[in-house]
Amino acid sequence: MNENENKNTPDVNRASGAAVAFIAGALIFLVLIVIVKLTLKVPAIDANRAKFISDNLYQIRTNEVVSLNNPGWVDKDRGVVRLPIDRAMQLTEFYWQDPAAGRNELIARAQKAAAPAPKKANPFE
Numbered sequence: 001m002n003e004n005e006n007k008n009t010p011d012v013n014r015a016s017g018a019a020v021a022f023i024a025g026a027l028i029f030l031v032l033i034v035i036v037k038l039t040l041k042v043p044a045i046d047a048n049r050a051k052f053i054s055d056n057l058y059q060i061r062t063n064e065v066v067s068l069n070n071p072g073w074v075d076k077d078r079g080v081v082r083l084p085i086d087r088a089m090q091l092t093e094f095y096w097q098d099p100a101a102g103r104n105e106l107i108a109r110a111q112k113a114a115a116p117a118p119k120k121a122n123p124f125e
Contacts, residue, residue: 075113
């Protein structure tokens with residue numbers, strides 16, 4: 001007696017069914033891609049947009065150069081300043097002529113910078 005005779009279902013060619021399902025899925029996917037491609041329009045970068053981007057990039061680079069080469073306040077309440085790189089290197093060299101004093105100075109400045117900001121008086125209290 002054959003095993004297939006005991007089953008009530010006929011033999012099904014599963015490979016051809018999978019192939020048909022794959023082709024149908026691929027066709028649906030391609031149709032969706034075409035629909036999205038035709039309906040969504042991506043605006044081109046025109047001359048005004050390119051000029052806007054270029055001007056902003058120029059402003060950012062100019063501000064970076066000014067920040068690197070000029071001293072200024074980072075946090076005035078805590079007494080943290082921004083120094084030009086050359087000046088910072090001179091101070092580091094000066095403070096680290098005596099390594100113990102340089103280390104103490106570095107620790108003191110780090111603690112001062114990491115301390116919580118002083119509370120400002122609230123006029124509503």
